Amino acid sequence: MNGSKGSGGALRRWVQSPIFWGAVAILVLLALNVAKDPGYLAISVNPANGNLVGNLIDILRASAPILMIALGMALVIATGGIDLSVGSVMAVSGATSMVFLKGAGADPGAAFAALGLALGISAVLGLVNGVLVAYVGLQPFISTLVMMLAGRGLAKVITGGQNTNAENGLFRWIANGYVFGIPVVFLLAAAVVVIVGLVVRRSALGLMVEAIGINPRASRMAGVKPRGLLLAVYTLSGILAGVAGVFAVSTVMTVDVSRTGYQMELDAILAVVIGGTALTGGKFSIAGAAVGALLIATLDKTVLFLGVSSSATPAFKAVVIVVLCLAQSERVRAWFVRRRRAEGAGQPGQLPQTALLKLAGERKETEA
Template sequence: MTAAAGTTFWRELIRKPFFWGIVAIIALLALNVIKDPTYLALSINPNNGHLVGNLIDILRQAAPVMMIAIGMSLVIATGGIDLSVGSLMAVAGAVSMEFLSAAGDSFGAALAAVGLALVITGILGAVNGILVAYVGLQPFIATLVLMLAGRGIAKVITGGQNTTASNDSFRWIANGFVIGIPVVFILAVLIVIAVGWVVRRSALGLMIEAIGINPRASRMAGIKPKGLLLTTYILSGILAGIAGVMSVGSVMTVDISRTGYQLELDAILAVVIGGASLAGGKFSLSGAFVGALLIATLDKTVLYLGISSSATPAFKALVIVALCLLQSQRVRSWFRTRRKARPVEPTVVKEEVAA
C-alpha cells in the first residue's frame, strides 16, 4: 500500500461513525487500566474451566443491547421508532419464567419457553406494525402505548410477582461458554450476521431505506411500505424477546419493574453512535453492534470507577455528547478551517521579506 493510498484509507475510516465508537471503547478501557493495570486480565475459573474477567462481563452485558439495537436500527431506518422494546423484554421474561416454573427442568421445556416468548413478543411487535402501517398512528405514539401497556401485560402474566424458575438448559443460554466465550455473545453475533446478510445481500435493506427517505416515492417505485413496516416491527419485537430471554436467563428471575428498564434509550443511543439517522433512510448494523459494545463498556466503567449513582447519567451523557461531536462532519470541518486560518509565524514572515 502506497503512502497516498494509506492516507486515503485512514481518511475514509475516520469518516465512518463506528470508528469513533471503537475509539471511545479503547479510551474507556484505557481509563480503567490506569486505575487498575490488571483490568483487562483474564483468568480461568477452577470450578468450571470458564474464562472470567471484566472483558467477559462486558461481552455478556452487551448481548441484550445488541439485539434490541439491531431491531431498532431497522425500525429507525424506516423513519419510525420503537419505544416498546424494554417492555417487550419484560413480557418475554415473564412468559418464559412462568412457563418454566410449571414445566420443570428439561431441554424441551427450555425450547418451548423460548419459542413461546418469541411468539408473544412477535405478536406484540405486529400490533405496533399494524398501528403504524395500517391504522396510520405515528410510530412514537403507537410504540409508547405498548411501552406502557407491556409491563402491565407482564404483571398480568406473573400476577404482579417476581417469578423464579429452574432450568439448566435455559440458564445455559445466558451463562454458558463455548471455547471460553459466553454463549449469549456468540448467539448475539450470529443473529447480527444473519440479519445483516439478509438485509444487505437482498433488496430488503434498500427498500427499508427507501421507505425512510421518501415513503411516497418508494410506493410509486413499486415498494409496498405497509408490509415492510409490519415486518420490521415484528422483527424488532422478536429481537426484543431474545434480549429478554438473555436478561432473565442469567438469574432465572424476572423482575417486572427492572427487566429491560430504559433499555430502549440505550438501543437508540447505540443506533445513533453507529451512524444511523433518526430521520430515517440510513442504518448500519455494524455501527449498532459497536454502539452496543460501547454502551456496555460505559456501564461497566461507571460501576468500576465508583461513580455515584446520582452522577451516572451525567457521566454517560458527557461521553455520548463528546462522541457525537467527534462524529459530526460539521465539527471536524470547523476544526480543519480553524487550523488552516492560523496566522503565519513571525519568523516565516521575516524570512520571506529578506528573500
C-alpha cells in the same frame, strides 16, 4: 502515487466513520479502567471448568441484550420510525418464560417451549406495532409509546405483579453457559447480528428499507411496498427484543416486571446513533449498531467499576455520549480544520509570516 492517494482516502474515510470513533471510545473507557486497576484487562481460565473469566468476558456477556435491541432499533429507525416498546417487550418475554417454567419444571423440553412462547408473544407485540404504523397510520412514536405502557402492564398481569423465578438448567445455560470458554449468550447474539446483517446487506432488503426512510412516496412509486416492509421490520424488532428479554431473565432465572428492560429503549437508541444510523431515517449501519452496543455495555461496567454513584450515573453517561457525538460531527471536525488552517496562516486579517517576509524583501529591492 495513485495507490497512496487511494489508501490515504480510505484511511480518511475510516477515521471519519462513526464506527472508528465508537471503537476509540471503548478503548478510552478501557484505558480509564486500566489506570485504576492495571489488571483490569486480564483474562484467566477457570481451572474447574476451563471457562474464560475476566472483566472483558463480563462486558461481552452484558452486551448481548443490548446488541439484540440495537439491531432491531437500527432497522426501525432506518425506515424513519422508532420503537419505544423494546424494554417493555423484554419484560413481557421474560415474564412469559418464567411463569411457564415455574409450572413446567426443569425438563429440557420445557426450556424450548418457554423460548417459543416468549418469542411468539414478542412477535405479536411487534406485529401490533407494525399494524398501527403501516396500516392504521399512527405515528411510530405514539404507537410504540402506547405499546411501551401496555407491555409493562401486560407483564404485571402475567406475573400477578410479583417477581417470578424458576429453575431450568437448559434455560439458565443460555445466559450462563460457555462454548470453548466464551459465553454462549454473546455467541448467540453475535450469530444473530451476522445473520441479519448478511440478509439485509446481501439482498435488496437493506436498500428498500433505506428507500422507505428517505422518501416513502418515491419508494412506493418505484415499486417498493412500504406497508409489508414496515410490518416485517417492527415484527423483527419485537422478536429481537424478546430474545433480549430471554437473555436478561435467564442470567438469574428471575423476572422483575418493574426492572427487566427498564430504560433499555434509551440504550438501544444511543447505540444506534453512536453507530452512525440517522434518526431521520434512510441510513443505517448494522456494524455501527453493534459497536454502539459494545460501547454502552463497556460504559455501564465502567460506571460500576469506578464507583460512580447511582444518582450521577446518567450525567456521567451523558457526558461520554455527548463527547463522542461531537467527535463524530462533521461540522465540529470542519471547525477544527478551519481553526488549524487559520493558526497556520496567521490571525484572521493578517498575512502569513512567509508572505510578510517576501513582501519586506520586495520593498527593500524597490527602495534600493
